[in-house]
Amino acid sequence: MLGILIVNTGTAAAPTEEAVRAHLREFLQDRHLINVPPLIWRPILELFILPKRPRRTLDRYIDFWTPEGSPFMLESQAQRDEIARRLAHLIDEPHEVRLAMRYGQPSIRGAIEAFLDARVDRIIVLPMYPQKTIPCAGSVLDEFDAQFAALTKARSLSADAAPEVLRIDEYWREPGYLDALAGSIRRCWSYRPGSKLVMSYHSIPVSYVTKGGDTYPDAAAETLRRTAEILGVPEEDQVIAFQSRFDSRRWVGPMLVPTVRRLAAEGVRDIAVASPIFSVDCLETYHDIRFEAKAAYLDAAATAGISDPSFTYVPALGADAAFMDAIARLIARRAARS
Secondary structure (H helix, E strand, O other), X not given: OEEEEEXXXXXXXXXXXXXXXXXXXXXXXXOOOOOXXXXXXXXXXXXXXXXXXXXXXXXXXXXXXXXXXOHHHHHHHHHHHHHHHHHHHHXXXXXXXXXXXXXXXXXXXXXXXXXXXXXXXXXXXXXXOXXXXXXXXXXXXXXXXXXHHHHHHHOOOOOOOOOEEEEOOOOOOOHHHHHHHHHHHHHHOOOOOOOEEEEEEEOOEHHHHHOXXXXXXXXXXXXXXXXXXXXXXXXXXXXXXXXXXXXXXXXOOOEHHHHHHHHHHOOOOEEEEEOOOOOOOOHHHHHHHXXXXXXXXXXXXXXXXXXXXXXXXXXXXXXXXXXXXXHHHHHHHHHHHO
C-alpha cells in the first residue's frame, strides 16, 4: 500500500488569542525560522513576544476567518480531496492521501502513525511549496524525517521493515504547474505594455543563501521568468519582490511595499501581484499583499498623480483544476519510479 502525504504550513485552530498564541509558540520555536540557541530565544519568546503579538494580530485572524472556519484549512482540505480524486484514476495500487500541517493539526506525526498502522510499504511526502527553501519545504522534510525516525524506532522497525520514503522537494519546473500559474494570472489580469507583473515571495535571511546554500531566490526568479514567457510579458515588465521580513537580520529583497511604491512613483498605473511560494492563500497573502501592499501602491499612485491606478492580486492556486492535475501527475510519476 502507498501512503501519500501533502503538507502545508498550518494555521491557528481558532481566531482567538489563546489559539493564536499556541500556534505562534510552535511556529516561532522552529530552528529553521529562528536560528537562535533555545536558551537565549525561549525567554525572549515567552516574556516579550507571546504576551503581546497574539493580541496585536488577532484582528487579522478574525478578519480572515469565515463561518466555516479557516479559509487556509478549508482550501488545503479541498486540495487533498481533489488530488485523491485524480490519483484514483492514475495509480492502480491501493493508496491513501493524507493532509498534514507543519505546525498544528493535523500533524505530520499523526499522519505517519496512521500510515504505519495501515502497514504502507512506501510514503510519498510532498511539501506544497513550489520552490524549496529552508524555512518552508526544508522544515517540513526535516520534521517528517525526525518524526519518522522516532516512530519507527518506537515500533522497533528495522530499515528493511520500515516504509520506503519518497520525497518531492519542489515542483516549480513542472510545465503543468507553470501553465496553471500562468492561467490563474490570465484569468484576472491582462498584460498591456507598461503594466508590471510582480511576483512576491516570502523572504528569507540572506545568510540562508550565502551560508546555507539555499537556492530559493534563483528558483523564484526563474519561476517569474518562465511564467512571464508563457504570458508574453517582456523582461522589462517583470518584477520580483519579497515580503514578511521578521527581524533585524539582512533579508532577501527587494521588499514588496517599497517596490510597489517605486513603481507608482515611476508612473506605472497597472500592476498584478502574485505570491507563488504559497499554494493556498494564507494570512500573509491576505494581509501583507491584498491590503498592505495594495494600500501602499494606491497611496503612492495618488501622490504621483496617477488616475485610475489598478492593483490586481492574483489568488493562490488552491484547488485550481489545472494545478491539481499537475500535482496528481507528479505524484503518480514519483510512485511509478520507485
